[in-house]
Amino acid sequence: xxxxxxxxxxxxxxxxxxxxxxxxxxxxxxxxxxxxxxxxxxxxxxxxxxxxxxxxxxxxxxxxxxxxxxxxxxxxxxxxxxxxxxxxxxxxxxxxxxxxxxxxxxxxxxxxxxxxxxxxxxxxxxxxxxxxxxxxxxxxxxxxxxxxxxxxxxxxxxxxxxxxxxxxxxxxxxxxxxxxxxxxxxxxxxxxxxxxxxxxxxxxxxxxxxxxxxxxxxxxxxxxxxxxxxxxxxxxxxxxxxxxxxxxxxxxxxxxxxxxxxxxxxxxxxxxxxxxxxxxxxxxxxxxxxxxxxxxxxxxxxxxxxxxxxxxxxxxxxxxxxxxxxxxxxxxxxxxxxxxxxxxxxxxxxxxxxxxxxxxxxxxxxxxxxxxxxxxxxxxxxxxxxxxxxxxxxxxxxxxxxxxxxxxxxxxxxxxxxxxxxxxxxxxxxxxxxxxxxxxxxxxxxxxxxxxxxxxxxxxxxxxxxxxxxxxxxxxxxxxxxxxxxxxxxxxxxxxxxxxxxxxxxxxxxxxxxxxxxxxxxxxxxxxxxxxxx
Ligand SMILES: [Zn+2]
Numbered sequence: 001x002x003x004x005x006x007x008x009x010x011x012x013x014x015x016x017x018x019x020x021x022x023x024x025x026x027x028x029x030x031x032x033x034x035x036x037x038x039x040x041x042x043x044x045x046x047x048x049x050x051x052x053x054x055x056x057x058x059x060x061x062x063x064x065x066x067x068x069x070x071x072x073x074x075x076x077x078x079x080x081x082x083x084x085x086x087x088x089x090x091x092x093x094x095x096x097x098x099x100x101x102x103x104x105x106x107x108x109x110x111x112x113x114x115x116x117x118x119x120x121x122x123x124x125x126x127x128x129x130x131x132x133x134x135x136x137x138x139x140x141x142x143x144x145x146x147x148x149x150x151x152x153x154x155x156x157x158x159x160x161x162x163x164x165x166x167x168x169x170x171x172x173x174x175x176x177x178x179x180x181x182x183x184x185x186x187x188x189x190x191x192x193x194x195x196x197x198x199x200x201x202x203x204x205x206x207x208x209x210x211x212x213x214x215x216x217x218x219x220x221x222x223x224x225x226x227x228x229x230x231x232x233x234x235x236x237x238x239x240x241x242x243x244x245x246x247x248x249x250x251x252x253x254x255x256x257x258x259x260x261x262x263x264x265x266x267x268x269x270x271x272x273x274x275x276x277x278x279x280x281x282x283x284x285x286x287x288x289x290x291x292x293x294x295x296x297x298x299x300x301x302x303x304x305x306x307x308x309x310x311x312x313x314x315x316x317x318x319x320x321x322x323x324x325x326x327x328x329x330x331x332x333x334x335x336x337x338x339x340x341x342x343x344x345x346x347x348x349x350x351x352x353x354x355x356x357x358x359x360x361x362x363x364x365x366x367x368x369x370x371x372x373x374x375x376x377x378x379x380x381x382x383x384x385x386x387x388x389x390x391x392x393x394x395x396x397x398x399x400x401x402x403x404x405x406x407x408x409x410x411x412x413x414x415x416x417x418x419x420x421x422x423x424x425x426x427x428x429x430x431x432x433x434x435x436x437x438x439x440x441x442x443x444x445x446x447x448x449x450x451x452x453x454x455x456x457x458x459x460x461x462x463x464x465x466x467x468x469x470x471x472x473x474x475x476x477x478x479x480x481x482x483x484x485x486x487x488x489x490x491x492x493x494x495x496x497x498x499x500x501x502x503x504x505x506x507x508x509x510x511x512x513x514x515x516x517x518x519x520x521x522x523x524x525x526x527x528x529x530x531x532x533x534x
């Protein structure tokens with residue numbers, strides 16, 4: 001009886017494994033969490049770009065890479081040094097007010113609006129305001145919110161988001177600082193005031209306002225100046241946005257109701273003008289990307305690279321929330337950094353090397369506007385034509401079991417198909433971005449590879465139930481870019497391990513494929529494909 005049963009069991013197991021070979025496991029989530037415990041600890045001080053804390057975190061990364069047997073692939077050993085300029089608003093010497101019917105209505109900085117030092121603010125601005133709806137110019141769709149409006153010498157007020165008919169990637173692309181400003185500059189505008197869409201705000205206003213005087217950064221090289229001529233950039237509190245619309249014949253309530261459902265928005269001159277004075281302190285900052293390689297096994301394909309990237313920087317030390325000033329960035333993005341270290345160690349230990357070389361890229365300056373990856377993509381430390389793909393890992397949020405994987409860029413290139421295949425062999429479903437309004441596809445480092453023509457994607461743990469969706473929403477509201485993205489939060493180690501397996505599998509499959517991944521002919525981003533000479 002016993003024996004018979006045993007034979008039967010073995011047979012069933014064998015039959016099952018013949019039907020679908022069981023995927024091998026390399027990770028258990030423990031070493032992943034071990035790295036996070038180091039990178040998100042208090043003494044890393046939140047890893048701000050240019051800080052001693054980030055230098056310490058990067059030294060840890062380099063030490064782990066050395067121990068794993070990887071080779072340096074930066075411009076200075078494992079490092080690629082980069083120069084930045086930082087800009088910090090001095091609020092006590094700055095001001096903003098609305099001018100309406102001969103009256104001056106002062107705005108309270110922090111409550112009504114905040115300056116954005118992502119652009120180099122002019123010391124003084126006085127200009128009429130025009131509401132431009134979503135403020136999008138999308139030539140491919142013959143869509144132009146700026147058409148027919150007089151914006152010469154004026155400041156545009158826009159409601160963030162996009163109309164429903166606009167495909168997510170297209171809408172995201174034209175909301176980047178660079179593309180957005182290009183259109184406004186050509187229309188003669190001198191500044192932009194953005195009203196966040198209350199329906200899609202990840203972070204509540206009080207938290208946005210809390211760190212408004214924290215320095216912004218930009219790359220200190222003229223080739224990267226994307227906001228030339230932008231004299232004013234502000235974000236306006238949606239709860240106070242009615243102040244802008246007074247006397248225009250429209251209310252903010254009307255605009256927000258339309259924008260919530262991505263309906264078309266009216267566009268019209270506002271009854272008010274804006275006057276600002278801005279005092280900005282500028283400083284030079286130095287930081288570095290960390291880059292390592294695992295050489296490929298194939299004599300020819302080893303001259304090509306698959307990049308696995310993650311940002312190692314975070315927000316540093318800021319205003320306290322619940323008594324904690326350190327913005328630990330455990331999920332954002334010690335989690336991605338830890339994954340790269342795990343995958344690097346596991347692949348170097350494996351009996352067989354992938355055919356193509358792998359490049360492990362730990363970028364700086366992501367939180368400052370994807371700056372480290374922007375620099376790397378423009379000045380790669382390997383021949384730019386040899387980079388076949390980028391897989392980026394940023395805040396993949398294993399806060400519940402991994403049953404569905406959200407793939408940003410799923411339909412854009414062959415990488416999406418490979419990701420689907422690898423996930424499915426592990427019983428994990430895939431989905432495209434369920435929240436295109438959050439612009440995730442352009443909000444992390446993969447975007448800088450995309451605009452250089454390199455197929456790229458990013459993935460995160462998707463929600464499958466109402467309960468899981470609630471977990472994600474609560475995580476974004478309470479922990480995202482807050483000190484509580486720390487080591488005390490609950491994470492699902494088995495989900496993290498499963499996610500690591502998918503990334504490892506995807507990386508190997510892309511590295512071993514005789515053909516490079518390609519953009520789909522339907523993809524908007526195919527326009528960036530360079531002549532690779534292949
Ligand atoms: Zn972040």
